[in-house]
Amino acid sequence: xxxxKLPDGKNINFSKKVNGLEIAEKISKSLAKEALIMxxxxxxxxxxxxIEKDSSVKIFTSKxxxxxxxxxxxxxxxxxxxxxELFPGTQVTIGxxxxxxxxxxxxxxxxxxxxxxxxxxxxxxxxxxxxxxxxREVWNRDKAILHFKKIGEKxxxxxxxxxxxxxxxxxxxxxxxxxxCRGPHLTSTGKIGKNFKLTKVAGAYWRGxxxxxxxxxxxxxxxxxxxxxxxxxxxxxxxxxRDHRKLGKEMDLFHFREESPGSVFWHEKGWNLFQKLxxxxxSKQKAAGYKEINTPEILDRSLWEKSGHWEKxxxxxxxxxxxxxxxxxxxxxxxxxxxxxxxxGLKSYRDLPLKMSEFGKVHRYEPSGALHGLLRVRAFTQDDxxxxxxxDQITEESLSVTNLILGIYKDLGFENIILKYSxxxxxxxxxxxxxxxSEAALLKAVKASKLEYSVNxxxxxxxxxxxxxxxxxxxxxDWQCGTLQVDLNLPERLGASYVDKDGSKKVPVMxxxxxxxxxxxxxxxxxxxxxxxxxxxxxxLQVMVIPVSDDFNDYAEKINKKISDTxxxxxxxxxxxxxxxxxxxxxxxxxxxxxxxxxxxxDSNSVTIRRLDSNKQENMELKTFLKKFADLSKAPLN
RNA sequence: GCCCUUGUAGCUCAGCUGGUAGAGCAAUUGAUUUGUAAUCAAUAGGUCCGCGGUUCGAAUCCGUGCGGGGGCACCA
Numbered sequence: 001x002x003x004x005k006l007p008d009g010k011n012i013n014f015s016k017k018v019n020g021l022e023i024a025e026k027i028s029k030s031l032a033k034e035a036l037i038m039x040x041x042x043x044x045x046x047x048x049x050x051i052e053k054d055s056s057v058k059i060f061t062s063k064x065x066x067x068x069x070x071x072x073x074x075x076x077x078x079x080x081x082x083x084x085e086l087f088p089g090t091q092v093t094i095g096x097x098x099x100x101x102x103x104x105x106x107x108x109x110x111x112x113x114x115x116x117x118x119x120x121x122x123x124x125x126x127x128x129x130x131x132x133x134x135x136r137e138v139w140n141r142d143k144a145i146l147h148f149k150k151i152g153e154k155x156x157x158x159x160x161x162x163x164x165x166x167x168x169x170x171x172x173x174x175x176x177x178x179x180x181c182r183g184p185h186l187t188s189t190g191k192i193g194k195n196f197k198l199t200k201v202a203g204a205y206w207r208g209x210x211x212x213x214x215x216x217x218x219x220x221x222x223x224x225x226x227x228x229x230x231x232x233x234x235x236x237x238x239x240x241x242r243d244h245r246k247l248g249k250e251m252d253l254f255h256f257r258e259e260s261p262g263s264v265f266w267h268e269k270g271w272n273l274f275q276k277l278x279x280x281x282x283s284k285q286k287a288a289g290y291k292e293i294n295t296p297e298i299l300d301r302s303l304w305e306k307s308g309h310w311e312k313x314x315x316x317x318x319x320x321x322x323x324x325x326x327x328x329x330x331x332x333x334x335x336x337x338x339x340x341x342x343x344x345g346l347k348s349y350r351d352l353p354l355k356m357s358e359f360g361k362v363h364r365y366e367p368s369g370a371l372h373g374l375l376r377v378r379a380f381t382q383d384d385x386x387x388x389x390x391x392d393q394i395t396e397e398s399l400s401v402t403n404l405i406l407g408i409y410k411d412l413g414f415e416n417i418i419l420k421y422s423x424x425x426x427x428x429x430x431x432x433x434x435x436x437x438s439e440a441a442l443l444k445a446v447k448a449s450k451l452e453y454s455v456n457x458x459x460x461x462x463x464x465x466x467x468x469x470x471x472x473x474x475x476x477x478d479w480q481c482g483t484l485q486v487d488l489n490l491p492e493r494l495g496a497s498y499v500d501k502d503g504s505k506k507v508p509v510m511x512x513x514x515x516x517x518x519x520x521x522x523x524x525x526x527x528x529x530x531x532x533x534x535x536x537x538x539x540x541l542q543v544m545v546i547p548v549s550d551d552f553n554d555y556a557e558k559i560n561k562k563i564s565d566t567x568x569x570x571x572x573x574x575x576x577x578x579x580x581x582x583x584x585x586x587x588x589x590x591x592x593x594x595x596x597x598x599x600x601x602x603d604s605n606s607v608t609i610r611r612l613d614s615n616k617q618e619n620m621e622l623k624t625f626l627k628k629f630a631d632l633s634k635a636p637l638n
Numbered sequence: 639g640c641c642c643u644u645g646u647a648g649c650u651c652a653g654c655u656g657g658u659a660g661a662g663c664a665a666u667u668g669a670u671u672u673g674u675a676a677u678c679a680a681u682a683g684g685u686c687c688g689c690g691g692u693u694c695g696a697a698u699c700c701g702u703g704c705g706g707g708g709g710c711a712c713c714a
Binding site for chain 1: 639640649673674676708711
């Protein structure tokens with residue numbers, strides 16, 4: 001006689017054991033129709049699960065996260081089913097849900113082609129139409145292992161083998177097809193609907209380990225309604241439109257070429273943007289008490305051995321042998337060079353905290369498959385700094401770094417920031433006592449920032465705990481940018497010391513910090529965030545002056561000169577094209593302000609502004625224009 | 639690095655099953671003198687990514703190297 005408690009507090013009594021569907025029917029006809037799965041005392045269960053004891057039950061539909069996830073999970077099953085019907089001999093492995101969709105990994109000799117995806121999709125639709133009933137069975141472990149071995153599913157039997165003793169081995173049947181699965185699942189294949197799409201095929205290592213066999217992964221997406229699916233596809237298209245590689249080309253900012261994969265060839269405009277960012281940060285850092293330095297790009301092998309990079313980082317380092325057989329490495333990080341600057345001359349406790357910044361270009365030999373436009377390169381410029389301080393100064397210095405970073409992100413249009421705090425990993429250097437102290441100091445700074453943060457246990461660097469700054473862009477994507485790391489290792493390794501109050505030599509604590517991490521990467525993020533429509537002050541070309549016809553070329557050149565003289569980056573377009581053509585061309589290359597001049601403007605010594613993405617015309621006197629935009633064209637420094 | 643995929647004019651792309659390449663835009667020249675997102679015409683432009691092979695003949699087929707893209711692994 002189970003008494004079922006519903007989320008709204010109501011109770012329903014049943015005279016005998018009852019399943020989810022029956023409960024839903026009792027609540028309402030429409031709920032029964034839409035019900036997908038349920039939770040019984042907070043455990044997700046199939047609707048067919050029979051409840052014998054008093055329980056709290058919640059029914060989920062496609063409007064709930066749980067419902068949608070189950071739809072995706074079922075779609076993954078149906079994908080596997082379709083693949084095995086079409087391509088007998090293909091082995092199944094795992095098929096979880098992921099953000100916005102699902103995937104399934106298969107083992108099969110022949111690769112799946114794009115054409116196969118179409119066929120598989122059709123087969124999936126067919127399976128949905130067949131509306132095969134789902135049945136759950138609990139099997140004995142050994143029987144299950146034997147069974148999957150016998151039918152040639154060695155990956156499945158391997159998985160079952162690793163299910164802890166005592167845990168149920170549940171097998172889900174959709175018609176005849178069956179798979180080991182934890183569940184829960186929908187009552188039949190018809191329930192998933194047809195709002196799915198297979199998106200791509202890719203390779204993936206079995207169990208995510210690069211020593212293992214490479215499987216074939218099919219990605220897909222599945223939604224509660226056709227509209228949701230369409231919206232998702234629109235979202236992908238929107239992201240594609242913002243692709244910085246495409247916009248970089250269109251805006252003439254940079255390019256890549258074969259001779260130096262993963263290294264940027266900056267064009268005039270891109271380099272202008274790059275320099276603007278550096279100038280801006282330079283001012284901000286100066287105001288925050290940093291001293292900018294610069295250290296060699298190429299340093300002797302012995303330094304890298306001492307710092308530990310040779311051993312820990314060697315496979316990512318470019319090296320160079322001179323004609324007289326000396327071995328140098330091109331720096332992959334700036335820290336050793338910076339410590340050497342600290343080491344030059346005696347340092348006193350009075351010098352601490354000593355903050356040294358460096359826009360250092362580093363080279364790292366990244367695996368070819370990792371390269372991705374500006375976002376993952378082999379040569380990049382870090383907005384790096386190292387703060388030498390005492391243990392007692394860690395919290396205060398971390399806070400001041402956090403404030404600096406947040407201010408800068410805000411100026412650049414990012415206000416949605418999350419912190420990730422990582423503490424000691426298993427393999428590490430330094431005494432636990434020192435770790436205790438530095439972790440506490442760093443965490444205190446994290447809390448004081450009042451930002452949302454997550455703790456990543458054991459994810460810190462081997463030399464110290466760290467904070468990472470993650471920013472969320474205009475279309476909701478997260479990018480990890482800044483970082484702040486406590487280093488309990490390097491200063492000692494490289495023999496850094498200062499003279500304390502009592503005259504004794506002490507080893508300073510070093511904080512590594514980067515604001516964006518990589519200028520190259522950050523520019524990529526900026527472009528995508530703004531769809532190339534950068535804020536006025538960052539635009540590499542701020543103004544394009546366009547005469548209505550040749551007759552006004554002189555006037556156009558004259559005002560272009562005046563505008564340029566105020567520090568605004570301006571050009572004039574005297575090409576033999578009509579006005580419409582020029583407006584289109586410069587709009588597409590994302591120039592924020594177009595100044596049109598013709599007879600009207602000459603007569604009144606004025607300009608007519610057309611802003612990017614607006615077809616309104618604003619006429620104003622040249623004087624007014626200069627006054628209004630000269631300041632806006634500069635970095636927002638207080 | 640691994641799997642799949644891809645590489646044709648400055649850019650975007652066409653070129654079926656092998657017969658030494660084509661469009662649009664851009665460029666150049668000329669005409670046009672334009673008032674808010676493509677004026678018209680002519681001209682020029684190519685080691686079809688590199689190397690090797692099959693073939694009478696290769697942009698096309700095969701091998702290999704390099705680069706790009708999508709993932710996986712990596713992001714110390």
